[in-house]
Amino acid sequence: MSVFELSPADLLAHLRDGKLRAGVVGLGRMGLPIACTLAEAGFSVSGIDVNEELVSMVNLGVGFEDEAGLNDEVKKWVSSGKLRAHTGFEVLKECDVVFIVVPTKAVNRRADYSTLYSACKDIGSYLKRGMLTVLCSTVGPLVTERIVKGVLEERSGLRAEVDFGLAYSPIRATSGRVLRDLRSYPRIVAGLSVRSLEAASTIIGQTTSGGVVKVSSVRVAEVAKLAENVYRDVNIALANEIALICEKLGVDYNEVAHAANTQPFCHLHVPGLGVGGHCIPHNPYFLVDYAISEDLKPSLIVTARNVNDAxxxxxxxxxxxxxxxxxxxxxxxxxxxxxxxxxxxxxxxxxxxxxxxxxxxxxxxxxxxxxxxxxxxxxxxxxxxxxxxxxxxxxxxxxxxxxxxxxxxxxxxxxxxxxxxxxxxxxxxxxxxxxxxxxxxxxxxxxxxxxxxxxxx
Ligand SMILES: NC(=O)c1ccc[n+]([C@@H]2O[C@H](COP(=O)([O-])OP(=O)(O)OC[C@H]3O[C@@H](n4cnc5c(N)ncnc54)[C@H](O)[C@@H]3O)[C@@H](O)[C@H]2O)c1
The missing domain is CATH 3.40.50.720 (NAD(P)-binding Rossmann-like Domain)
Structure with a gap:
């Protein structure tokens, strides 16, 4: 079946009839909850992860303890036979859609896509005609078009948007409440072609009540995700900088922010010990790397990182x-x-x-x-x-x-x-x-x- 060529109505009919199988590559903090939302949408789901311990854990019906509701969901889908985890990629041969949810991070303030690159090589070896691939990992500009498309085509000998579809849909979710966020936030979706955009939007639209924000290119989706993270980082840095001034001045930032935020266009954020998490300390560098490669000087983004890191x-x-x-x-x-x-x-x-x-x-x-x-x-x-x-x-x-x-x-x-x-x-x-x-x-x-x-x- 050529999923990326199906009309939205046919795709939904196949999903309702339980005829579609999704692969989820990377069963981590984001991938495992995504696998559950796909099972709920009607897919049979094959999860793939290089971590053997994690694969065994999932097949025993266990998720991440500190992730709200995940244990119950994993148990439900594994015991009903709708979710099964694997360490090998061969199972992709049976899949109609593949979601890529492997880690991407910054190492020494430079984007590191080595894991994504290696996962795409393995996926490419089992890619088949008609498949839809959906990248969900956070990436910098052009990574979907250059690394992901390039590696999948090279390994499979197939052509994107002719033989298989490629879409990008970044994740907007915070650990601790990932299932809730995945099911309620609007999801940004882009495709290399309109067919991939429509197919991916139809599928993802079945997993969230927040709807789908279709954008005109994967570049827009790549930058939009990073812009969300940078927006937070820069605003937190601004709050931190003002907080240091307040300390010297002998006044209370809370009082300053409360007063300033009564102006309708002022939304001062909250200063504190710094910025943590999987995303904000890493993702701005994805944008910075690209900007520098184009001879731009993204000084505000870099300064914000430095302020927060300090x-x-x-x-x-x-x-x-x-x-x-x-x-x-x-x-x-x-x-x-x-x-x-x-x-x-x-x-x-x-x-x-x-x-x-x-x-x-x-x-x-x-x-x-x-x-x-x-x-x-x-x-x-x-x-x-x-x-x-x-x-x-x-x-x-x-x-x-x-x-x-x-x-x-x-x-x-x-x-x-x-x-x-x-x-x-x-x-x-x-x-x-x-x-x-x-x-x-x-x-x-x-x-x-x-x-x-x-x-x-
Ligand atoms: N954690 C968050 O809060 C968050 C939020 C939004 C977006 N994201 C993005 O989602 C993506 C995944 O992040 P995560 O938090 O789920 O990471 P994670 O580290 O929790 O999980 C990634 C999983 O991928 C597996 N993996 C690594 N290499 C692999 C390979 N070659 N093949 C198959 N599996 C492989 C790992 O074993 C791990 O289980 C990243 O791009 C991240 O930036 C994360």
Missing amino acids: MPRHTLKLIIDGLNECGKDIRGSHIAILGAAFKPDSADPRYSPVKGLFEDLRMMGAKVKVYDPLVPLKALREQGYSARGSLEEAVRRANCIVVAVPHVALKKELEDKLERVLEAVKAPRLIVDCWRMLDPDAVRRLGFKYRAVGRGL
Whole structure:
């Protein structure tokens, strides 16, 4: 069956009749949830991943523990026979559509597409006439047309948009709530030809209630995805820069932003310890690489990255200054870091700016304990943290408490227990509040020195 040549109505009819099989290459944080949404849309799904342990886990009906709803979904689709994971690519021979969801990242601030390149080589070996391929990994401009199309054509001996279709549809989802985001956000879709665009839009439209945003070329889709990430990064950098000015000036960024944001065109973001995650710290470089190759100087994007990357060091400086004021050196100080996830209300500690701060503190001779009410102890220890299972254990004997992630649960816990918990803290006593979560007067009344990102003394 030539899927990319089917009309949307025929495609939907085949899907309803259970005649279509989708391959999902890369069953990671994004790929596995995508496989579930495709199963729900009516596909039989063959997942492919080079990680044998992950493949066995999926075939046992298990997903990622910290991903809301995923375990239940994987169990449901595996037990109903609609989802099966494989380590080999041969199974693609039976597929009508292939979704590519392998990692892409920046290494030393340069885009690294080596994994995508290698996956496309393997996919190309099993590509067959009539197949539709849909790239979902985040990529820089022209990567779909040059690397993905080029490698698939070379390996298969087939021609894109003549023998097989190629579409690009970037993922908009945040770890922790990927299934919800995939099913509710609008999805951007582009095709190398109108046929691929229509086929991919029809399929993806079955997986989200948010609808499909069809764009005129894969270049538009590539830049649109990166522009979303860069928009966040640049705005966070702006907030961070203004926050540093507020600190010097002795005013509170929150008050400044609240006042400024009453102007309808002003949307100041939230400054803090830095920017983490799988996407924002990496993806801007995909755009930068392309810009530089065209002799452009994307200085704003690069500066934003540098500003945000510098925030853990700025926090370190606040800690050192605060401890000095307490007459204490960082070497030998006991420090409790509260929060380790890469963003608020997430249970995922990977790619967190907290890690850099933790390592710097350790390198300077501090004794650092980490507590996060949402991240399981095992996951914290896998990140190399000296982790504690309760707030009380983490702050015991601490000279300094760093509020590093503004989880709602952490805020509540601190509000409920602040006085009791702080009594256990050893003198000299310092709190560094990276997100301006605490009331400085209340903290000072309890005998603490107080430092905050974006809040002057
Ligand atoms: N994680 C996010 O929050 C997020 C959000 C939006 C977009 N994205 C993008 O989605 C893509 C996938 O990211 P992810 O978070 O799922 O990554 P991930 O690291 O969680 O998963 C990738 C999976 O691909 C597998 N893999 C690696 N090489 C392979 C190969 N050659 N063949 C088959 N499988 C292979 C890995 O074993 C892993 O299981 C990336 O381009 C990323 O930028 C991620």
